[in-house]
Amino acid sequence: MKKKLQALISVCSLGVMGMAAPVGAQSLGQGTQSDQVLDMQERLSALGYFKTGITGYYGNQTKDAVKKFQASYGLSVDGEADSLTLIKLNKTISPKQSVLEELARIIHSEARGESFLGQVAVGAVVLNRVQSEKFPDSITEVIHQPGQFSAVDDGQFNLNPNLSAYRAAKAALNDLDPTTGALFFYNPDIAQASWSKKRTAKITIGNHVFTI
Numbered sequence: 001m002k003k004k005l006q007a008l009i010s011v012c013s014l015g016v017m018g019m020a021a022p023v024g025a026q027s028l029g030q031g032t033q034s035d036q037v038l039d040m041q042e043r044l045s046a047l048g049y050f051k052t053g054i055t056g057y058y059g060n061q062t063k064d065a066v067k068k069f070q071a072s073y074g075l076s077v078d079g080e081a082d083s084l085t086l087i088k089l090n091k092t093i094s095p096k097q098s099v100l101e102e103l104a105r106i107i108h109s110e111a112r113g114e115s116f117l118g119q120v121a122v123g124a125v126v127l128n129r130v131q132s133e134k135f136p137d138s139i140t141e142v143i144h145q146p147g148q149f150s151a152v153d154d155g156q157f158n159l160n161p162n163l164s165a166y167r168a169a170k171a172a173l174n175d176l177d178p179t180t181g182a183l184f185f186y187n188p189d190i191a192q193a194s195w196s197k198k199r200t201a202k203i204t205i206g207n208h209v210f211t212i
Contacts, residue, residue, distance in 0.1 A: 009068030011181040027080065028080075028086070029058065029081070030079070032057075033056055035056065035100065035173040035174060037173075038100060038173055040081060040089065041055070042096065044089070045092075046093050050062065053136070053138020053139070053141055054099040054139070055130050055137070056127065057131070063080075066085065068081050069085070070086075073088050099139050100166070100170070100173075102140055103173070104168070105182055106151065106157060106165045108159060108164075109152075113207070114206040114208065115205070115206055116168060116179050118178075118206040119209075120177075121177075121185070121210060122185065123171070124178065124179050125182055125210065127177075128183055135183075143157075165192055179203055180203070181202065181204070183212050187207050187209075199211035
C-alpha cells in the first residue's frame with residue numbers, strides 16, 4: 001500500500017540525518033521509511049524473500065518477507081524487524097546497495113550543482129512518485145520510467161555520484177521532503193515543455209521549481 005511522505009522537517013536536521021546508522025543498530029517496524037529499510041529489503045530480496053520492487057518503505061510486503069526470514073531462521077515470527085532479526089540478517093548476507101546507488105545517481109545527475117537541500121528535494125520527488133498511484137511502485141521503476149528524467153535520457157545518469165548525492169539520498173529516504181509532496185521539478189531557464197510550467201508550483205529551491 002502506498003503512503004504519503006511526511007511534511008518538511010527543518011533544514012537543520014538535514015545535515016544530521018543525512019548519514020544513518022547501519023541496519024541492525026535499531027529495530028524497524030511497519031510504517032517506517034528509511035535507508036535502513038531499503039538496506040533490509042535488498043538483503044531480503046537477495047535471499048529470495050522479498051520479490052517486489054525496492055521502496056525503502058516498510059509495508060505489508062516487507063512485513064511478509066520478514067516473517068518468512070524469521071520462520072526460516074528460527075526467530076520469533078511477527079514481521080517486526082527487531083534487533084535479533086536484523087543482526088541475523090546482517091550476518092546472513094550483504095546487500096549490493098544498487099537501489100541506493102541509483103537514487104544517488106539520479107540526484108547527482110539532475111542536481112549536482114544545487115545545494116544539499118536542492119539535492120534532497122530531487123530525491124524526495126522520486127520517493128513521492130513511488131508513493132503516488134500515478135507512477136510505478138519502486139525506486140528503480142520510477143527512475144527509469146521512459147521520458148521522465150532528462151539525465152537518464154542523455155546519459156548523465158551514468159556519472160558516478162559523489163558523497164553529497166549519497167547523503168542526500170539517505171536524507172530523502174529518512175522522510176526529509178523539502179518539497180512537501182512534489183511530483184515534478186523543472187529548471188525554468190532551460191525547460192522546453194510547456195506543460196511543466198502549467199503545473200501548480202509548491203516551492204522553488206535553487207534553480208528548480210517543484211510542482212504537483
